[in-house]
Structure formats: structure tokens, C-alpha cells
Amino acid sequence: MTANTDASATRRLATLAAGSLLVVLAATLLQVSFGAYPIPIADAWHTVFDPEIWSSAGVWRTFLLGGQLPEWLSRRQVVVWNIRLPRILVGTLVGANLAVSGAIFQIVTRNELASPYILGVSNGAGMVVLLTLTLFSGLLPVMPLLAALGGAVAFLIVYAIAWKNGTNPVRLVLAGVVVSTVFGSVQRALFFFIDNLGVVMSAQTWLSGSLLGTDWAQVRIALPFTVLSLALAFLVTNELDVLLLGEETAESLGMPVEKVRFGVAGIAILSTAAAIAVAGLIGFVGLIVPHMVRNIVGNDTRDLLAGCVVLGPALLVGADVGARLALDPVQLPVGIITGLVGGPYFLYLMRRTENLGDI
């Protein structure tokens, strides 16, 4: 094993960030250029970096606060800026959220195979989605927020079940299995109450996780929660560093382990909920990105989270190119692509590492 000095970790982080940025940039140009309204790459580049738009306060007000777009935008500018770019921006936010919350859950459960969904969040959210589609269709407009809320409630139930004079990683994971199993069954049962194929399709799309049809409205939902949860995550890196050493050591170092664990898990849930609300249940990103980053920059939490913030978007935005363009005109949910990429990556890890699982 090579020497792991702080300087070399920083260098590797910088390389990772540069590589990720290139992937996002390339994916952006592809996404902007291809589609039903094709734009040559060079023109796409110019439109993306168009100073007329970057400097227009009116346009940004519309993007970030809603309302009518100014009349003077050309058709190409509208297609690029109002349809294709926001999808990339949502992908960026979702990728960063899932990767960071996955990293936090891997530390909290001290299990490298943990994902943002390990504590029941995905099935809680999924059940709410199915309930909304079948029984409470009047609530459809606020379904994303309800789903995120359902995920958070499932997490609280998991915590309540796991609690017995305090909790520990194994009890939390087992309680997550309990809640996931029950909610997952209810969710599947609800499918039989849908008699409209279109509704089944939209439920499936949502459960697989997709960026289809996302625009500035989704950016407006996800952005504040993303900024908040990522800022909080970077504030607690000292705590996460100590938590990684195990409960006993953390207690000896004067950490109130239960409070801190609940607090950091809450931050991760906020982050996950922001992702779920706009993109549904995209799998594997929150599992493999922290894994890949750890292999590159090591286990220092600040470096790990920073790596996740750049690699998560790269993976998700990159995968979304495949989801949108590979089988054109059919668009796949991006969660299917991340699964197709994530599975083989784990196979590779299994072959390469002997003791996969422990952090």
C-alpha cells in the first residue's frame, strides 16, 4: 500500500474533481446537442455559455423563482436553457445528494454496503407514491414532497424499532430490513388496484428513478434542501471522523454517540429526501460513488464528502446521457442505467478485494 499523506490525498481529490468536471461537461454538451431538436455541438457550446443569458437578471429570476420567460429568447435558447440544461442541473443535485448521504450512512452503519435507502427510506417513499397514485389521486401535484416525507417517516419508524436503551448499527440495519419488507409488500399489493397502464408506467418510472421531464421547477424544489443538507454534512465531518472509529472509541473521546448518530442520519435523510422528491428512487449511485471515492482519496471524511459531491453528479449526469439517448426515442429511467453500471462495478470489486464490506 502506498503512503497516504495528506498532500497526496489532496492531489488525488483534485484529479478526481477535474475528471468529474470533464465528464459533466461532456455529458452536458451531448445532452444539449442531441434530441428531437438537434443542435450542432459548437452551437450548443455557444448557447450554454451565452453571455446574454448568463448576464440577464430577468431570465435567472424566472429560473429560480418561477414565472414567464422573457420574450426575447430564441427557440434554441429556450430549448437549451429551459428544457435540456435544467435536467442536467437536477441530475447534478441528485447525484451529489445521493452520494453524500450514501457516504454518511456507510459511516453511521459502519458498513461499506450501506446506501441512502438502507434505513427504510426507499420503501417508505415508494409506498406513499403508490398510495397517492391509487387512493389519493387528488394529492398528485404534491406527490414528490409526500414521497420524501414518507421516506423520512419510515426512517423515524426504523429508529423507534431499533431503539432499546440506545441503538447500534446492526440493530438499525435490521430494523431497516423490517420496515422495508413491510412497506415494500404494501407497495407491491397496491399495484393490483391500478387498472390504468399509464399509471402503472408512471409508478414504475418513479420507483426506478428518472430525470424525465425535470425542469426548473425541480431545481427550485431540490436546490435549497441540497445546499442546506450539504452544508450541514460538511459541518459535521469531525463527528463523522470519530464515529468511524466505532462507538466505544467515540464515547471515550467524549462524543454523545446516540445524539450525534441520529443527527447525522437526519442530515443524510434530508439529503436523500431532496433527491427522491425530484427524481424518484435512483439506485446504486449512493452505494457505489462513496465506494469509488474512498478507493481514490481514502477515508478522511472531509475528502470523502468532497469527492462524493463531484463524482456523484458525474456518474448520474453521465448515466442520464445513456438513459435519454441510447434507445432514442424511448427514454429509460436513469436508475436502470445506474443499476447496469453499478452491478458490474461491484462484481469487479468482489473479485479484487478480499474483505468487501467493512469500512
Next chain:
Amino acid sequence: MTRQPANDATGTDTPDRGLSGTDLVVRYPGGDDPVIDGESVTVPVGDVTALIGPNGSGKSTLLNALANKHSPADGTVLLDGHTIDELGSKELARRLGLLSQENVTPGGISVRELVERGRYPHQGFFDSLTDADRAAVTDALRVAGVDHLSGRDVGSLSGGQKQLVWIAMALAQDTDVLLLDEPTTFLDPHHQLEVMDIIQALRDDHDTTVVVVLHDINQAARYADHVIALKDGTIHARGQPADVVTKETLRTVFDIEATVSTTSHGMQVVPIEALHDEDGTDHEHAPGSRTPTRETAADGGTPPAE
């Protein structure tokens, strides 16, 4: 609250400094009988105190009670004149360090990064490392003799090196009192001696009060200023090594026949044979009386006391 007078031979304690436990009763959840049943200990300030005793005698439990890790069902622990649970958790961690017997070493961080975690109790919520923190870390690495490893990945170290690094982490905590739970048990002779040398250096050069659980009676006899021998949750003997580590104590506490002699390197204990109780009170060790102990332990409801 009442302060217990120092009941050790040194008698140099000021009441506002040091660690003591009074009438401690410690139970584990689900266990009926207390693991420690009403014992009092005053740890001599600035000395090395060794806790010895057979498996399950309550050594680690007593250590954990003194560190406020297991709240005793009854009795009080005083640290520097405060009852230990009235100190905030970080405040306690600035005064008292505890190194557990087994530690999970995460891969992917450097030795120095691991030792830096020991500064956690000195840091505020949003703080990053200060120059004082860095100096303490450098000092801890040096005292533990692992400064040459500081850039290495902890995951790549040998078991003995890892233990020294963990000790360095506890040293970075910069506490007046340091409790170590069997720090030498799984180490090769070289690293065992290194650990004991660090403990001596802490006492001699840093004025640290050390309480250490030791499995090796010879190490206790040779390095400790004060030895406490436990059996079945009761303190059986305490005092200077020469008074505690005797043929008779070894027979009662450890159920062994042993010779104790004085050599040029201090006292030496040579265990000769294991004794078996005639009256049948010691089923666990009586050969042939039961299925092997491993299985009895697996289906027995109570956790082992250590």
C-alpha cells in the same frame, strides 16, 4: 458528597486531584448478579496501577465503571473532586482517557489522521485543528514511538503497530488519567515491552496516572506501583506488587500453583499447574464434568463479565 481518604500506601493524594470509586455495584443488563459488588478503589495519583484477575473476574468492568462507560447501579466515581457523571462528556474526555481492548481500525486514513481524532474532546463543534492540537498530536506520536509511521495507512500496519498507534491516539487526548484495557494481550513480546515502556514513560515524564488491566502477572509485578487483584467481582488483594503477587494470592485468585522469585529484572512468576477445586464449585474448569466451555458459554444467557 463524601470524599474517601486515600487508602493506598503512597498517601500523597490531594482530594481535588485523582480518580476514585466508592461502594461500586455494577450490573449488566439482563444479569442478575452484579459483576462488581460494592467495591471501593482509590487510584494513586501519578502511579501505575495494574488490575489483575482471571477471565470474568470483573477487571474490565471495574475499569469501565471508573471511566463512566457503565454507570454503576450503586456507588459513586469521583474524578478531580467531581462526581464523574456531573462532568460533561467532552470535559470528562479531556481529563480521562480510556483505550478499549479491541479497536476497529478503519483503512484509508493515515496514522497521523487517526491520532488527530484524539483531539476531538478539545475541539469545538465547528473547529478544525489548531497549532496546539497539531503539537499535541506530534508529541503523542513521539511518545508512542510511531512518529516514523505517521504517513502510513493505518490499515497497512501490523497488529502491534496498530496498538501503538491507538495508544498514541489516547495520548493525544492529553489527559491526566489514562485507563488501558489489556493493551498487551494480543501483542508479540517486542510490542508488549514497547507498550509497557510507554506506560512507564507516561508516569515518569508526564505525571500521568495510569490504570491498566493486565493479563500477564509478570508485567503487573514488574511495571506497576500498585496492584489490585480481583476474583468474582471482589477485590481480593491490593497494594504494592511484592505484597499482592504472592504464592498464596495466586493460588486463591487464579487457581494456580506458582513460584514467585526475585530476579535482577524484578519479580518473576512461574506458573506450575492449574488447580481444580475439590468441592465442585469450579465446574467450568473441572475436566469431564460438562460439555466443553465454548458450548456452555454460547448457550448461557449472561454475557461474559469482561
